[in-house]
Amino acid sequence: MSIDTQIGNRSNTCTTRKRKLTKLVEHRWIDKHVSVLTFKQFYPAVVILLEFMMENGDAETSGNARAYLKCIADTDFIIPLFVVSKIFDITKPYSEVLQDKKCGELVIRPSIKCVVDTYLDLIQCYDNIENIGTYLTKLKYDKAKLDELQNDLEQFSHDNDVELKISRTSKHKTVELYLRHIYETFIQTTLDQLSYRFSEHQKILAKIMNLIPVYVVDRTVDDIKELVEFYKDDLSSDDNSVIYAEFHIWKNKWEKIIVEERPTNINETLIELVHCRSFFPNLNQLFELFAVLPVTVATAERSFSTMKLIKNCLRNSNDDDRLSSLALIHIHQQYTKELNVEDVVNEFCKDKRRIKFTND
Template sequence: MDKYLIKKPRTQDSSLAQDSSPVQDSPPSSKRSRVDFNLEDLPSDPGLRQKISYYHPNNHDEIRRHYLGKDPCRPSHDYPVSYFSGKPCRFKVEWYETRNWLEYSIAKDAAFCFYCYLFGKDVGKQGGGDTFVTKGFRLWNQLWKLDSHVGGVNSAHNQAVKKSEDLQKEKQHIQSVLVKQSNQDKAEYRIQLNAIVDCVRFLLFRGLAFRGHDESQGSSDKGNFLEFLQFLGDHNESINEVMQNTWKNSKLTHHDIQKDMVNAIAHETSKAIIEDLGNGFFSILVDESRYDGASNMQGDINGLKTLILKENKSAFYVHCFAHQLQLTLVAVAKNHINIADFFYVVSNLVTVVGGSCKRRDALRDAQFAKIKEDLENGVRRSGQGLNQETNLKRPGDTRWGSYYGTILNLILMFSAVADILEIIEEDGISDQKVEARSIMRSILSFEFIFTLHLMKNILGITNELSIALQKKKNQDIVNAMDLIKVSKQRLQVMRDDEWTSLLTEVGRPRRNTQQNTNLHHYRVELFYTVIDMQLQELNNRFSEMNTDLLICMACLNQSNSFVAFDKEKLIHLAKFYPYDFPGTDILALDSQLQNFIFDMRNNDLFLELQGVSELAEKLVNMRKHETYPLVYLLVKLALTLPVATATVERSFSAMKYIKNELRNRMGDQWMNDCLVVYIEKDIACSIDNETIMQRFQKMKNRRR
């Protein structure tokens, strides 16, 4: 996200923040005073970097290793067009392929030299002078100047490349940590470091905490990291010998060492993902712990959606479908005081009645007695599957359907719940008596009963939609879109025609409640207002553009011999991406889609696939993506629109395993590194220990 969030370097001189140019040609003072900085705050964009000479000489190599570990800045970007003699020109991503030194700055729309920035000196006009270090190269019509920058064997550029190689050469690697170390010392260091990597991998892949309460030598609660390292030593003589003979301050077990190692694994994992993506399309999935976060993301001024669209005009914002329903409920609960009060009472009711095993047992007994009485009086029918045991469950904040289930159970168990509240009011301690009496008065009011049945009907209308959107795999987008329309229509019918039936359903309140006859309050302020809010929220959350986009995307589904295929809708889908499908490509797509569908329906290998992702894989494996490049482009675009299912949400749910009660205070970087490795463990497993150790060693100077 560095390309969207630009961090400023921390400096002692506050006036630097006011300088219009972030690049300084000299240190902040002639004495070269030490400048405070954080490696993670150093900008990736070359146009925003301070020159190396700006920092204290003691920090130069540390900063250089940091950038060498990150590799050149090469963002995938919708590069702006510049005009030279009336002809449009712009930076091209293909230029990276033969120039390993080339970087691009989004901030300045300019090219820079990675190695000259790190090791270049003041060299006048040779190789372009400071153009490729501070100013940036923008003459896109003079490509030859990029090659002239490299120059001859002894050019300033090649000298900078040589210095970079020297900094990373063998005697700086872990094969020989210090020049004066013996071969035995080097071998022992590698054994020790390799064991550390294995321990960190084991803990990360399982989401386990690292630290313990007492990490002293004789403690029995050292924490998972130290205990597992000891376990490795107990079962490996080489590791055990190294651990026993290593000095205390060189055991590589400090908390900072652990965090550096995790950061190295996370960095290599992210690097592998980026390399795999290449210049292809990708999605950004964002989760928020606060529900109003969705509004912050899709805000028209400073929302994340707006920031992304400024960088890429082809981007689309599709909010998690299942979460949109929940947001609709929460919006109503927040904005209507009566509904907010209703759910507040329900939450307190579940807490009080289900506050102990004794009360839950008493509630089940009371419900059982009520069912038995109704069966004896003929009020209920008996039979298989009828009169199942129920209980009250607290509604989940991230699941719409859980509220519906809680309300249904409360209606079924209303008499039993009232009985338990009476028992608590009579036999509980003073605070419990007061709370039980307050809840009893609330739930016996006509307003509570009315709201209970109103929300039961409203949530019931969207229950099938909720279930459809919570399916883990192979989500039927067309069916979901139909259910959205059905939900909106049913709510409108309820508003227009079902006021009388709701009053009949509510009936006369139970247990001598006082009925409020204020018709305007219940019909206008509650019934009409709540339904209107629901309709408005559904329309806002499920916009016509998003639903239209996803219905078109569903036409690529190959189930049942591509029964959902619709050429016109797929052409309409392509028109959502004018930068990727110019006018001529739209015309060519028409013919290509017709050939594609004939080919697919006549090829048995494509008829047993499940999902668009398998279709994409099969197209590549059979080289059909070269035959139908425009159709394959549509498939790739469809894969970048995650209609968040439970499968996607499980990635976000990983946070509860990483940030748990054993480590509930984690810094952003530490938590991010742990989450990257835990969620992408399949990719992290493919990275060998040697690569991770190399990354770890380059992060900073380490001594043994």
């Protein structure tokens, strides 16, 4: 039986549509998820391939294949692989959403000159992150889930002829204790990272709800002090008393309006501010800040990735203007398709150059 047939037979149980392993990219969350989950699904095929290379490769290939096979068949590799895959199964959809280009996408209404829809996505994302944190906390102490994971691990080791054993130098006496330690540690690490990345921002973000007209009538100055302090450098006034005065006038304005007609989100609030933003400059700035606040830095990271592609070792002498222009063209390719090439060439030919492109 050929190696392709063996791998194909062992890979038929895979639920993934992929036909090759995914490269692990350190700087992208979703690529980490996909690479680990794909490797776990292709584990039987990887073992067969390494065994084939051991028997049919040259001395160097055979030695490397033997070393890799020993590593992936080790208990210190199998158990973390299972634990990480278990958690990544849960967090993968969230990483896909957070790194999607449409996450927190700015939508500009033709009728008003302001961005209006980002805030809703931001709130929803933070709510979902809070939900996943709560679920992972419960999962950490769920013995039934741990037992289920242990049974899956035993079945996996049996199907792939992997012997799970603890080394004599390990502080964990049994496989079960080692699995539990890795399981609880990785979940806690994930929770700590989620808290570090999102919780503080969510706490500040929630304060903006106190300024929404439907809620502001029941709020006091104490409810916005932390928000004002956090963004004081971005506001037009450095005098808190002025900002608090705006808050009182804003509150008084909506106390006279019936509940049904009060704006309930950033979208409606910014529309209402179009004609009176001059009277509430600081509050308007706060609303606009939250309207354009991105959910993640994925878009900025894509810009850096683009820069690395453009400014490589062969094109390292690009000046800032040329680099920025090329980056914009690469990032916003959908708009470049609408450009008239003839007009671009004509503008290019008008520049003063040593080589004359026209007779003008």
